[in-house]
Amino acid sequence: MVLNRLQQLAHHVTATAAPPHPFDPLTSAEIDAVVAIIRKEHGALHYNAVTLYEPRKAEMMAWVANPETAPRPVRKADIVAIAPGGKVYDGVVDLESNKILEWKHTPDVQPLITMEDLQEVEHVVRKDPKVIEQCGIIGIPPEDMHKVYCDPWTIGYDERFGSGVRLQQALMYYRPHPDDSQYTYPLDFCPIYNAETKQIIHIDVPPVRRPINKAPPNNYHPASIEQEGGFRKDIKPIHITQPEGVSFEVKGRTIEWQNWSIHVGFNYREGIVLNNITFNDKGNVRPVFWRLSLAEMVVPYGNPEHPHQRKHAFDLGEYGGGYMTNSLSLGCDCKGAIHYMDASFVNRAGASTVIKNAICIHEEDAGILFKHTDFRDESIVVTRGRKLIISHIFTAANYEYCVYWIFHQDGTVQLEIKLTGILNTYAMNPGEDTKGWGTEVYPGVNAHNHQHLFCLRVDPNIDGPNNTAFQVDAVRGPGEVGSAENKYGNAFYAKKTKFNTPREAMSDYDGSTSRTWDMANTNKLNPYSKKPVSYKLVSRDVPPLLPKEGGLVWKRAGFARHAVHVTKYSDDEIHPAGRHVPQTSGEPSQGLPAWIESAGSDCSIDNTDIVLWHTFGLTHFPSPEDYPIMPAEPMTLLLRPRNFFDRNPVLDVPPSYSRTPTQVASGAGACGCKKSDGSSVLVTRRTTQSIGFQSFNVYQSRGQGWLPLIKAGDVMVENLTPSGELRRGDASMRDLKTRLTADVKKALVGVIADLPRTAFVDYYGYTRKVADHGKIYDNVSNEENTFSPDGSDTRPGRKGVTTEDC
Numbered sequence: 070m071v072l073n074r075l076q077q078l079a080h081h082v083t084a085t086a087a088p089p090h091p092f093d094p095l096t097s098a099e100i101d102a103v104v105a106i107i108r109k110e111h112g113a114l115h116y117n118a119v120t121l122y123e124p125r126k127a128e129m130m131a132w133v134a135n136p137e138t139a140p141r142p143v144r145k146a147d148i149v150a151i152a153p154g155g156k157v158y159d160g161v162v163d164l165e166s167n168k169i170l171e172w173k174h175t176p177d178v179q180p181l182i183t184m185e186d187l188q189e190v191e192h193v194v195r196k197d198p199k200v201i202e203q204c205g206i207i208g209i210p211p212e213d214m215h216k217v218y219c220d221p222w223t224i225g226y227d228e229r230f231g232s233g234v235r236l237q238q239a240l241m242y243y244r245p246h247p248d249d250s251q252y253t254y255p256l257d258f259c260p261i262y263n264a265e266t267k268q269i270i271h272i273d274v275p276p277v278r279r280p281i282n283k284a285p286p287n288n289y290h291p292a293s294i295e296q297e298g299g300f301r302k303d304i305k306p307i308h309i310t311q312p313e314g315v316s317f318e319v320k321g322r323t324i325e326w327q328n329w330s331i332h333v334g335f336n337y338r339e340g341i342v343l344n345n346i347t348f349n350d351k352g353n354v355r356p357v358f359w360r361l362s363l364a365e366m367v368v369p370y371g372n373p374e375h376p377h378q379r380k381h382a383f384d385l386g387e388y389g390g391g392y393m394t395n396s397l398s399l400g401c402d403c404k405g406a407i408h409y410m411d412a413s414f415v416n417r418a419g420a421s422t423v424i425k426n427a428i429c430i431h432e433e434d435a436g437i438l439f440k441h442t443d444f445r446d447e448s449i450v451v452t453r454g455r456k457l458i459i460s461h462i463f464t465a466a467n468y469e470y471c472v473y474w475i476f477h478q479d480g481t482v483q484l485e486i487k488l489t490g491i492l493n494t495y496a497m498n499p500g501e502d503t504k505g506w507g508t509e510v511y512p513g514v515n516a517h518n519h520q521h522l523f524c525l526r527v528d529p530n531i532d533g534p535n536n537t538a539f540q541v542d543a544v545r546g547p548g549e550v551g552s553a554e555n556k557y558g559n560a561f562y563a564k565k566t567k568f569n570t571p572r573e574a575m576s577d578y579d580g581s582t583s584r585t586w587d588m589a590n591t592n593k594l595n596p597y598s599k600k601p602v603s604y605k606l607v608s609r610d611v612p613p614l615l616p617k618e619g620g621l622v623w624k625r626a627g628f629a630r631h632a633v634h635v636t637k638y639s640d641d642e643i644h645p646a647g648r649h650v651p652q653t654s655g656e657p658s659q660g661l662p663a664w665i666e667s668a669g670s671d672c673s674i675d676n677t678d679i680v681l682w683h684t685f686g687l688t689h690f691p692s693p694e695d696y697p698i699m700p701a702e703p704m705t706l707l708l709r710p711r712n713f714f715d716r717n718p719v720l721d722v723p724p725s726y727s728r729t730p731t732q733v734a735s736g737a738g739a740c741g742c743k744k745s746d747g748s749s750v751l752v753t754r755r756t757t758q759s760i761g762f763q764s765f766n767v768y769q770s771r772g773q774g775w776l777p778l779i780k781a782g783d784v785m786v787e788n789l790t791p792s793g794e795l796r797r798g799d800a801s802m803r804d805l806k807t808r809l810t811a812d813v814k815k816a817l818v819g820v821i822a823d824l825p826r827t828a829f830v831d832y833y834g835y836t837r838k839v840a841d842h843g844k845i846y847d848n849v850s851n852e853e854n855t856f857s858p859d860g861s862d863t864r865p866g867r868k869g870v871t872t873e874d875c
């Protein structure tokens with residue numbers, strides 16, 4: 070039977086579908102096949118993870134370079150399973166030969182806690198007599214135990230229990246009504262749950278008891294908002310449409326968009342993984358990054374009172390950013406024309422499961438890409454940009470993390486993370502002093518200080534795998550004021566410090582020097598700057614790890630000790646807090662510190678295959694505005710091409726509007742703002758520098774091109790300051806209204822406000838009517854400007870304005 074099924078699956082995988090790209094996550098069929106192979110040899114197990122065993126880089130690079138002739142990397146699976154009795158097994162299965170390549174018992178580790186693991190704790194807690202007793206002490210009668218809830222967390226590390234037994238800590242809450250937010254009613258005690266025996270083995274009870282909060286509920290669901298006066302009614306719809314479809318192309322899981330090519334992977338730990346990122350530079354496909362992912366995070370809380378030191382969740386390593394990912398929906402999570410990708414995982418019993426729409430891929434308008442107006446003559450170029458966003462959102466108990474990988478047309482990669490969801494809360498008595506470790510965000514609700522620290526793993530491939538990392542600081546030039554070399558003291562420059570070794574590369578953020586880090590290919594120089602082609606990490610939300618050196622979090626979260634670490638590439642170094650994170654003591658520290666030690670902290674990382682690890686994030690001192698649910702707080706970082714291209718790489722993006730000096734001189738080209746009656750009015754400025762006056766052109770459009778309403782010379786501004794205030798900035802209505810002399814302002818406001826009915830201008834101190842109910846007057850001045858009745862310019866050499874309304 071089993072063999073039959075295996076053959077069927079193998080057939081399904083190899084014959085009915087195109088073979089998966091070697092970077093593709095395991096399909097549901099592949100997961101089922103893997104489990105069948107293991108089950109045959111090892112019987113019933115609890116599956117913790119069945120995920121892609123990523124192809125070794127050397128063979129994968131060879132295949133990417135030459136897919137026709139190089140051997141295709143074999144599909145393999147990476148397995149974590151737990152046998153009865155809690156024995157943990159790590160294994161690798163070959164999906165082509167259907168063989169188990171590796172299978173080993175790993176003692177004294179605890180694999181991450183899955184959603185299934187978490188779900189079972191609440192039922193146990195509600196029935197436990199010791200928990201019922203504690204509830205009674207703080208005012209919850211036994212018949213109300215169905216109103217008691219818990220957010221199970223990994224225990225972090227508790228020296229009393231060690232790593233041998235698989236544990237969770239239950240952060241306790243109460244809901245007066247099922248729809249009430251439980252975070253307003255935190256309970257003051259913390260049961261410890263043994264996942265193997267499914268028992269509460271201990272309860273941490275604080276020395277000072279805190280009876281259940283008596284404050285009214287503080288909710289965010291619609292019914293409660295309706296009760297409090299309802300939703301605001303002044304929001305009009307915004308429709309985002311792409312009537313001709315999207316500008317990206319999806320080939321399997323490879324996205325091609327605006328010169329970029331990106332393979333989009335996904336796994337249970339990191340969530341989105343971006344591989345083999347290249348940029349087509351005018352026909353030359355240039356490698357940029359081999360692999361980008363959010364590899365780990367830690368959320369240390371700052372209250373030193375026991376047992377709150379245990380609150381320092383490694384949300385990726387202890388729960389899995391992929392496992393916790395949301396199924397996204399159109400119009401809510403993402404707007405526009407969306408391409409979704411699903412995610413396949415294994416469940417505890419060994420069956421494949423699917424999260425539909427786990428990844429959202431779409432384009433958004435990105436505002437102005439570049440713009441310039443020549444102050445002399447109003448010649449202008451303005452080009453709008455767009456961006457490609459690859460995103461997923463995961464829910465870590467109370468918090469939501471929205472992860473956006475954003476690609477820009479100019480070669481920039483941006484990672485944006487939005488924090489939302491609900492604060493982790495703890496009970497407090499009326500009038501209790503939070504001692505600075507937390508904030509009373511609502512009566513009886515203490516939200517503790519904490520940090521959200523993320524570790525970005527960057528495997529650079531800047532024109533090839535041999536790269537070098539630098540720290541770049543903006544510093545003052547040497548020499549005191551008055552010295553020959555820096556007489557006026559104004560010298561400053563970009564100080565580049567090469568990282569020769571992992572030890573040198575352990576670096577911290579310094580806002581006072583605008584510190585950035587370069588990943589460069591020193592074998593290739595930019596022809597103009599003579600500097601190596603590079604990508605710069607620009608990241609400014611970089612707090613230091615606040616838990617102290619030698620402390621529990623510092624030991625467990627070794628990756629967070631510095632803003633940047635750089636290591637020599639090694640295939641198995643993916644998870645910077647270690648492969649199995651729950652209940653690690655940090656002695657010795659796993660992951661990054663261990664790798665650096667074993668490779669030698671003085672080994673060379675110059676001009677070789679390197680990985681840059683960047684820890685960034687924010688320190689969160691909660692406030693009432695964050696409660697009962699947090700407005701999303703964004704943070705962002707950029708990977709920017711520097712000396713990578715020979716010139717601005719987006720000049721070939723079609724402009725939204727452009728007008729050269731020659732076009733300006735011939736009266737062609739304009740761009741205006743719409744009036745409510747459907748017509749548009751444009752006011753442009755013309756400088757008559759010889760006499761220090763400013764004149765304005767006023768055009769009107771009703772959707773059929775711009776017609777001159779008042780031409781040069783009709784509106785004059787006298788006494789222009791020598792600094793030329795009016796010549797700076799753009800000629801927007803705002804400028805015209807705020808910077809002109811009162812008379813001219815009045816005249817222009819009249820023009821703008823009354824079109825197409827009447828228009829007045831101030832001409833050499835006289836107010837003249839130039840238009841009335843659409844009819845434009847001739848000869849408003851004694852100068853050359855004459856207008857035909859239809860408003861077109863009849864002056865010799867002026868053929869009217871042809872540019873369309875934009």
Ligand SMILES: [Cu+2]
Nearest residue numbers: 488519521689
């Ligand atoms: Cu926070």
